[in-house]
Amino acid sequence: MAIKLYIPSTQNFSGKSAICVALMHRLQKDGFKVGYLKPFSSAARVLAKSSIDEDARFVKEAFKLPESLDTLAPVVLTQQQMEHVLTTEESDYRDMVKQAADTAAQGKDIVVMEGSNNFREGYIVHLSPPETVELLDARVVTVIGYQDDLQTVDDALMAQKRMGDRMVGVIINSVPRNRLDFVSKKVQPYLLKQDVPVLAVLPHERVLGAISVSDIVEAIGGELLCGDCGDELVENVMVSAMNVEHALNYFRRVTNKAVIVGGDRPDIQLAALETSTKALILTGNVRPNPMIEAKAAERGVAIILGPDDTFTTVEKVERFFGKTRIRQMEKVTLFEELLSKSMDFDQLYRAIGLK
Template sequence: NLSTPYVAKLLGAKELVVIKYDSDLSTVDDALTAKHRLGDSMLGVVLNRVPKPRMQFVEEVVRPYLERHGVRVFAVLPHERLLASISVGELAKVLDGEILCCPERSDELVEHIMVGAMTVDAALSYFRRRPNKAVITGGDRPDIQLAALETSTRCVILTGNLRPSPIILGRAEEVGVPMMLVRHDTFTTVEIIEQFFGKSRFYQERKIARFEELLDERFDFKFFYELLGL
């Protein structure tokens, strides 16, 4: 039950504070509050998960404002869907689902979730809006399942514990898209995924490689090492 400032003081440690972007004002408030609480032991901050449309404003307005008020900003990192993605295997685990085909594709990363509850005519144009997605649909909707398989889909989640037809499974095998069977209804499935999305473990090679790229592009390592005396 020890506070972060107390532990840092006890260890004589320096802090680098990572601030998750919520809004421009809350980001400024969080950074100034951290500086007030931690004082000179705070090396600076990283502003994380900034929406791409807000990046320019944060770089040109928020960052200079914080630095004028004594808060060093080592990096402004954009929100990346890939870094918040979840693997097909993780989805199967959290949903207690059964992967019916293509288990070798369980490491594929899902960046978007889409629900297929429309007419088949609307499904194709709807599914084409999002790449690298998981489509949640009823096990009794072969038309929607086929539409999902014709677009950039990482897996199809079949709700209601209803198995797909052999024709659907055969097509999924052809295009290399796992079909996952879950016992939950569609609404419950969406709720479970929403609670877990963005909290998956950070061990996939693609995530690590992209994060390294972001740090190389945006983190001021030279200044950081100078402050550490390295």
Template sequence: MNTVLVTSTDHGIGKTAISVALARTAQQAGHDVGYMKPKGTRLLSAVGKTRDEDPMLARELLDLDAEMHEMEPIVYSPTFVQEAVRGREDPDELRERVVENFEGLAEGTDLMVLEGSDDLATGGIVDLTDVDVAEAVDARVVLVSGYEDAGTADDVLAAAETIGDRLAGVLFNGVRDSELDELTDAVMPFLEGQGVPVLGAVPRVQELAGVTVDELARNLGADVLTSDATMDAHVERFTVGAMSGNAALEQFRRTRDAVMITGGDRSEIQTAALEASGIRALVLTGGFRPASAVLGRAEEEGVPVLLVQSDTRTTIDRVEDVLGSGRTRDRATVERMQELLTESIDLENALSVDL
């Protein structure tokens, strides 16, 4: 029986879709496959009620009978963290819980796929980082990374050093066409030369990138103030307008496929955002309607303006959560990721099973 743990260098780069897609690919090749997410970090409340959709999606798509508490034995909530730093959580007991649940789920399988955290440091306060989990269950580790520029190699090298000999390889996901040559011709060979195995690079495809403005508006419960704007535009990141108009414009011009968040009374920031081609939508906070001139300009540019009642800090958290969730939690997304993985990476080396 082989075990693979999928971890990542950051949140929102496709770890869930990749984890389930890898498991499903092996299952469709005739292998008995199990799934586990040792630490649940997608929470409904600080007291630890989980809303983690990842194990539920895996259970549905892989047709598993396991219970949620078995697939996700630790709910890594703020309350859990507070109790842990006060010495009220026993690292040995937690490790034993993870191993016992793993062994129960792994019985009779050819392959176990474990979904790790968004950060290799998560779990460190109870000696249960992704590397600790991999050692406890004897798993090889697939590291998922995005790619911005050659500087990404710094993060990958640091993560690879932390993982050590258990690293099966690095999988770059969501790579833009404009960055693919640099990655494959320079960065990947460099990493291989440093002893870091690379499994391949998955290209960015629009249907898996970010969320649409319409989806964002619905998740935020926002009022849409523009009528002719493009609600099917995709946004992958956010920027906050909290400076002067000139400084904001300079910042906005450096971003792409972004939603800009600012107070509804900050007309100069809103105007600057509408001059930047990479800003796909404005989210205005505090329930303040913008000036009519701003709305008129937004209509001309086809940029949606969304209005929420919450304050800017709360809105940032909510937008971050929506974008971090991405478009990973449905069958169509996982099936598309399967296709991309089959075309782009060394699957047999990643999973250590015949396909």
């Protein structure tokens, strides 16, 4: 019988998806047959009459899983479906999840189950983290995204209270480098005394919070005016300088960036193209002149045509930045390296009964 490992996080954007994918890669390398399931999703993209969980789709493609998306993410709760739950007799979503889990486990040694984004999700359909692990008889590793020292300790203790003996440990992710020593030498031993093993302490890496050019296009409702550049990763965002005389020095301060600039400012756009720039985000729905398009193509820089003014575009990008999921293989590779350096996999395998 396949072992089921449920991996929730205590808050949104903690790196849960990245850890699931990196762990699946490692398990495969260690010779195990690995399946995937996302029992409950509240982050769906609606296409026509169907709802798609993008994390499940990425994992299906990356690992070439034969199961359908409906099996890998059996309960994808949209606003419309929530209204249906509130106004009609309750459907038994638990049976759907149980059947999907049985299908995902066929021929596998372990099923990595991507859990909820926080411990408040899923109660409306009886698929909260505690209810799900009981339903599927799963072991638990909880991901804690570091915000500060106190929050990290409290989140770990809260997860233990919610999950009980099913939780085999926590992973503390995205710790600033100036707090790594404290978390490793103070927080980790304290939590172990409270019967909460810390399986890994992972440092903050800026590139893991980077967003792709395609992500930016989606965030601002824009149009991509380049060829095959949607997967390029943007680590920083700058708003254009007002004074062209100072623009070049200003843009040289930051690398791997997207520059938000008025579509009617080719002088500023040209200055940005002379520095380490991944994308030009042109505001005001003004298309670039042919010289800018040619220069961008020559340097492999994406041009994104945005429909809004500069202020609105900045707001949209800032809300999105650092909050994307792991859907680029460059991120997967880096995260797998971090996990391999920090985690005692033999300890994890023993704890979940995988031998």
